[in-house]
Amino acid sequence: MNDRLSAQIAFLKKADKLKTVDRANTLLDQSRPENSAEHSWHLALWALVMGPLAGPDVSIDRVIRMLLLHDLVEIIVGDHPIHLETDWQSVAKAEHAAALDLFGLLPPDQTQGFLDLWTEFEADQTPDAKFAKMLDRCQPLFQVLYASPKRPDHIEIARENLATGRAAYLSEALPQAYEHAVALLSEAPTEDNSFTQRLTFLVEADQLKSVMRASRLMAVDRFENSAEHSWHIMLYAWVLAEHSDAEVQLNRVLHMLLLHDIVEIDAGDHPIHAQVDHAAQAQKEEAAARRLFGLLPQDQMQAFSDLWHEFESANSADARFAKAVDRFQTPIANLETGGGSWVDYAVTYPQIEARVRPAIERGAPGLWDWLQPHLADYFTVSARD
Numbered sequence: 001m002n003d004r005l006s007a008q009i010a011f012l013k014k015a016d017k018l019k020t021v022d023r024a025n026t027l028l029d030q031s032r033p034e035n036s037a038e039h040s041w042h043l044a045l046w047a048l049v050m051g052p053l054a055g056p057d058v059s060i061d062r063v064i065r066m067l068l069l070h071d072l073v074e075i076i077v078g079d080h081p082i083h084l085e086t087d088w089q090s091v092a093k094a095e096h097a098a099a100l101d102l103f104g105l106l107p108p109d110q111t112q113g114f115l116d117l118w119t120e121f122e123a124d125q126t127p128d129a130k131f132a133k134m135l136d137r138c139q140p141l142f143q144v145l146y147a148s149p150k151r152p153d154h155i156e157i158a159r160e161n162l163a164t165g166r167a168a169y170l171s172e173a174l175p176q177a178y179e180h181a182v183a184l185l186s187e188a189p190t191e192d193n194s195f196t197q198r199l200t201f202l203v204e205a206d207q208l209k210s211v212m213r214a215s216r217l218m219a220v221d222r223f224e225n226s227a228e229h230s231w232h233i234m235l236y237a238w239v240l241a242e243h244s245d246a247e248v249q250l251n252r253v254l255h256m257l258l259l260h261d262i263v264e265i266d267a268g269d270h271p272i273h274a275q276v277d278h279a280a281q282a283q284k285e286e287a288a289a290r291r292l293f294g295l296l297p298q299d300q301m302q303a304f305s306d307l308w309h310e311f312e313s314a315n316s317a318d319a320r321f322a323k324a325v326d327r328f329q330t331p332i333a334n335l336e337t338g339g340g341s342w343v344d345y346a347v348t349y350p351q352i353e354a355r356v357r358p359a360i361e362r363g364a365p366g367l368w369d370w371l372q373p374h375l376a377d378y379f380t381v382s383a384r385d
Contacts, residue, residue: 324363
């Protein structure tokens with residue numbers, strides 16, 4: 001079991017590199033390019049929010065999983081913008097080789113499961129893959145159309161994509177999205193419908209990509225943001241699900257982790273080892289949850305709010321495992337980066353025992369059993385130095 005868990009963690013550490021792959025798209029505020037990890041998180045959020053618009057034969061939970069892993073191959077082959085002349089056959093071959101390489105880091109049963117799901121997404125034949133692909137074509141389009149300020153070169157790419165490119169089929173596959181995009185491009189009045197009622201929340205969610213955390217990336221020396229963190233811990237929960245209690249429902253855990261940090265758009269991130277007024281922070285987060293989830297239709301507003309509160313209270317098996325994963329990811333990154341935020345906050349091993357261990361042990365004791373010797377080794381060497 002120890003070797004199996006070590007292989008799973010090796011894959012999860014490798015996945016951290018997706019946060020360094022820049023895309024042609026930018027954040028809505030035009031401050032920087034969007035990276036493929038935060039794009040994957042945003043797409044998973046699109047799937048959860050736009051789920052009611054999918055057909056009855058679509059499993060949103062499978063769509064979310066497809067979107068979590070669909071761009072992992074870009075760690076090796078990079079991103080390929082749709083508007084550039086590209087040998088797509090060569091790209092497909094390179095991506096398949098990358099998928100074999102990356103998923104091959106996992107135990108064999110998980111290797112095959114991930115590879116099958118990635119291949120299904122690429123083939124774009126099943127109802128789940130078709131809905132996932134449709135969202136993957138919508139998100140960049142509206143990322144351009146809602147940007148402020150808008151870039152004329154990006155607008156022209158979006159216009160061409162909608163007219164004759166990959167997004168043109170939205171006119172039949174998702175007409176509400178197509179018509180809204182056409183109206184925005186022509187600066188015509190837009191309609192209020194089941195698509196636009198959900199889009200407001202998804203546009204607002206882009207701001208999570210600018211909320212910086214105290215932890216650093218493993219691959220490069222910069223701070224992680226809360227959107228790419230949310231993507232990464234969803235992948236952690238999926239890969240490490242076998243280390244949870246038997247009654248844990250993984251799909252609910254993934255939904256929780258997808259939403260859990262959304263309140264930081266208003267309330268900011270507050271590191272576990274910093275001095276924080278927890279009562280004041282809880283009030284800020286509660287107000288943020290009301291505002292942000294209040295942008296959604298009533299049924300989703302209530303469902304998402306309930307799920308966020310469940311995560312915060314950590315009284316259910318699902319929430320305990322979600323909390324365990326949330327506590328587990330940062331120590332892995334800190335061990336990989338020579339201490340990371342532990343150095344910044346002068347953290348001691350007793351503080352780790354007090355602030356990190358309880359949540360991990362409550363939700364996934366096997367993960368703490370694996371982590372504890374690594375922590376002890378680090379803090380022993382750190383104390384000598």
